[in-house]
Amino acid sequence: MDGTVLVADDDRTIRTVLTQALTRAGCKVHATSSMVTLMRWVQEGKGDLVISDVVMPDGNGLDALPKISQLRPGLPVIVISAQNTIMTAIQAAEKDAYDYLPKPFDLPDLMKRAARALEIKRRLPAARAPVGVLQDDLPLVGRTPAMQALYRLVARVMNTDLPVLITGESGTGKSLTARAIHDFSDRRTLPFVVASAGDLVSMEGPATLLRRARNGSLLFDEVGDLSEEAQARIVRMLDSFTDDAPRVMACSQANLAARMEKGGFRQDLFFRLSGVTVSVPSLRERVDDIVLLTEHFLNRAERDGLPLRRFAPDAMELIRAYSWPGNVRQLENTILRLTVTSAEEEIGRGEAEQVLGTQPAMEPQGGGDGDRLGASVGRHLRRYFDLHAGALPPPGLYTRILREVELPLIEIALDATGGNQAKCADLLGINRNTLRKKITDLDIRVTRRRKLM
DSSP, X not given: OOSEEEEEOSOHHHHHHHHHHHHHTTOEEEEESOHHHHHHHHHTTOXXXXXXXXXXXXXXXXXXXXXXXXXXXXXXXXXXXXXXXXXXXHHHHHTTOSEEEESSOOHHHHHHHHHHHHHHOOOOOOOSSOOOOOGGGOSSOOOSHHHHHHHHHHHHHXXXXXXXXXXXXXXXXXXXXXXXXXXXXXXXXXXXXXXXXXXXXXXXXXXXXXXXXXXXXXXXXXXXXXXXXXXXXXXXXXXXXXXXXXXXXXXXXXXXXXXXXXXXXXXXXXXXXXXXXXXXXXXXXXXXXXXXXXXHHHHHHHHTTOOOOEEOHHHHXXXXXXXXXXXXXXXXXXXXXXXXXXXXXXXXXXHHHHHHHTXXXXXXXXXXXXXXXXXXXXXXXXXXXXXXXXXXXXXXXXXXXXXXXXXXXXXXXXXXXXXXXXXXXXXXXXXXXXXXXXXXXXXXXXXXXXXXX
């Protein structure tokens, strides 16, 4: 790595770490805790790269970006910030930052980005207008590395014309991500249209969608569920696009590449939609965001007129430990339910445990019919462990679980065979004497009747 790097951060430890790392890599480093000093160095023509914090004692790194760009066009700036929201990433991109990293940052990652910035010295496209979105009403909430990666990708694709395919499990926020790409882009004042399967039933459907969307954004929600005929109409519509066509996005919780290989999704449509693929992480991949999301939903509920609520520490521990197969949507609905049903301002562990214990089992993502039983049992067991919030269940779990599965299995098999134990044993693949013993041990009542099958 070769070049001069200007480092601006009011944290002495960060200045020291960056200075040592960059110097070892072969760079010259000028470090300061003052935004005024940084701007003087920039004006004097010093530096091939700037690494700057946002909040400084005498200025703001984001606010300084336009001035740096004006004084030194092409000088790359990497913004580092403890304000880890999507707005920071969006503003950094809009104000001409080369890159953005949240604090605490990964030093090797920052060094790679710095080396790339020094090598190519290119800039991200700036937006045409400022974004008017309030910090306390962000469409996407999270500070984990998985969400920071999503923010950076949104910032980079928002002002391109490339089609975007947004993937992720149900309830992760795919539609919110599409909306964020539109709302933060230079198309934000134009229509955002969500196309449903019903919009593509008739031959005139695509033309109607284009009239509604104009040159704004057009989203095909759960495109993997569309019929072959609807997929064909989308292909023909995309092939007819002119220069004033809308920006196209699509959401899917299905693995479209796998479906395409099996003939369940059109190859030509897949490649037309997947210009850029944005993967929205599941809540299991961003567990550290659960507390932040919970606070966000509680605050929003209060603003909407619901009672003020907070979670007791052990209740919050239970919420954080739960697996959330329904992702953020399930978490939000659970928080709202507890907000409404709780009799006290503080929601206790017992209330949270009761609500979580009645959560419906979620359908597995992908796969065929053969894996549904195992997935369903797995979700049940995961929920059972979650309800103990880090503590182990009582001993004897193996026997209890086998009994819980064995009892309904034998009862249903007996019912299916009309109480005929010989047929039931054959169906289950066990010895007739074994079946009789289990009927006795499990206290199963057998009713013999004629079964028409």
